Amino acid sequence: MRRESLLSGLAAQNSGPVEFEDAFSTQTDAEAFFQNGTENAQKTHYCGVLNPEHVNQEVKLAGWVGKRRDHGGLIFIDLRDRSGLIQLVFDQHDGLELFKLAECLRSEYVVAVEGEVLKRSEETINRSLPTGEVEVRVKGMKILNTSKTPPFYIEDNINVDENLRLRYRYLDLRRPEMLKRLQLRHRTVKLVRDYMDHHDFLEVETPLLTRSTPEGARDFLVPSRMHGSSFYALPQSPQLFKQLLMVSGLERYFQIARCFRDEDLRADRQPEFTQVDIETSFISTEGLFALTEGLVARLWKEIRGIEIKRPFLQMPYREAMDRFGTDKPDLRYGLELVDINDLAQKSEFKVFNFALENGGAVKGLRVPDGKRLSRKDLDDLTLLARQLGAKGLAWTYVEEEGWRSPISKFFEQPLIEEINRKMEAESGDVLLFVADRWETTCQVLGHLRSHFAPPVTSAQPSFLWVVDFPLFHYNEEEQRNDSDHHPFTAPRDEDMPLLDSDPLTVRARAYDLVLDGVEIGGGSMRIHDSSTQAKIFKLLSLSEEESREKFGFLLEALAYGAPPHGGIALGLDRMVALLTGDESIRQVIPFPKTATASCLMTGAPSAVSCKQLEELKLKLQQQQQEEDNEK
């Protein structure tokens, strides 16, 4: 109960831009802890909690030496622990032996001290420090450990190579802002657990050593010693297990689940990441949305102090692509794409005509005040559009007299005016056009749209459900249909007849949760009868034997009274990063990997001994080649 009131209190004072609350904002927490246990006899208080109420109290503190200010006969030390800083004072009149010891102190030494909390005189109060009204006059000290000079400053807002931070991650985490991130992440997870528990969900663990299944991302494989030439795979998500738990009659499952995908990394992608994994039986999509919205709203309320409007907006995939050129639109700004198929048709511009004749689309993006863009800027944008898969980019400056553009000659003046009107273009704007396959057109312009995103002004986050994803997409490389979400996603009932006639138009009962242009979760209602599931496998070009071999256990389970069920997985790392305002999820993962999936601290991944390989009956390709060469 006390925790509840503490949290809501914090929320109230925390409504502005991203700000961490203090690790221990109230004295009660720390005091309760020390009164209850003797496990920490070296400390009676956390450094960061001391205030005028403690004046004249004898305290025991322990922590790390921060800044040292040596005045000769008087030494000030900033003592830091998890909670914050307190100024220690050593006076040589308090005893020479102690003072000599204080002179030895260096950055990051670990010390335990005893002393008296004193009120600082008015002119020596430090207003920028929460504990700045008091200081501790030290009467006894023990140096618990010394320290090498750290490779970077242990303080907030440092500007060092990320290389170095990752190599010495334990020191990086010692910085207050990083400790606060860990604390915020802890609180997020705690809120999730409390919320799910409150809604009757059971947290269940699922295996990390499981079997490799086709589809989806590349698996991380773990060789089996007992079964030579066989491998476990680390789960890309607990997908199959959570569905099987529904068959088990669990009805409501969740897990803070670690997931593994062996794909290339990004600022928001790590090879191992954490999902809030949820699955429920006997629930409608709307019911699941309400549940999820409640959870997310709770997090933003408790941690950011932001009241979120519910229910969240919903938008079909098709509309998201048409208007924003992405399946995860950022709705905090406009700059919508404009469909000009009908007008493009009337032009003499072959590129436009050609795209339309081939079933493609022509769309435009208005760049307000685009006249600031130089010819070179436009060339760069064209290059970017090409890199993104478009055949090219058409552009024009909009001026009072008409268009100034290499393509203006293909457009009659009335047509130009019509396009201007449709795109709400004014003199001084630039218009960008892409004519290509519908999907390419949308994607490329969507990317350019984000290029021109105005600076964020609103603190109000924009949550959005993207719904009605296609069930399949065509995989050019493999020349077959692939699941857009995953193979267990149920088609919409009314689209079932299309499965045979026109599978690519079938819509799935799948949904993504999008926040400010970031996909923070996704899920679907699942197939719960084995015949439909078998049919989907077939449409995915999985032979009967193959699907029986890979997913037989699922098909079998579905035949034993599987309840209708569905769920969602929320990206915890991404959510926490949004809550802290960090650009990269590495900031909120204690020990992240680099872009090439290595850990600079431990040196993982690393070579292993021949003996280990032998036990696993593995031979490296390199080894094999050498042996072959010898023959």
Added chain:
RNA sequence: GGAGCUGUGGUGUAGAUGGUUAACAUAUCGGCCUGUCAAGCCGAAGAUCGCGGGUUCGAGUCCCGUCAGCUCCGCCA
């Protein structure tokens, strides 16, 4: 797999068009100093410029390769 950016004392940076002893701040070490909190003052030590090769009389600077980090595309939900 591809593209871009970055790499100079411990750290953060400066080093136009190639030119002698690679500069500054901070940290570190030593000395002085009783009210600092980015303490101050004096002094010292510390980098063959990511690595390898090339061009050149001469390379931190130009070229090629390579490694590492970051960002993006492909990939990934």
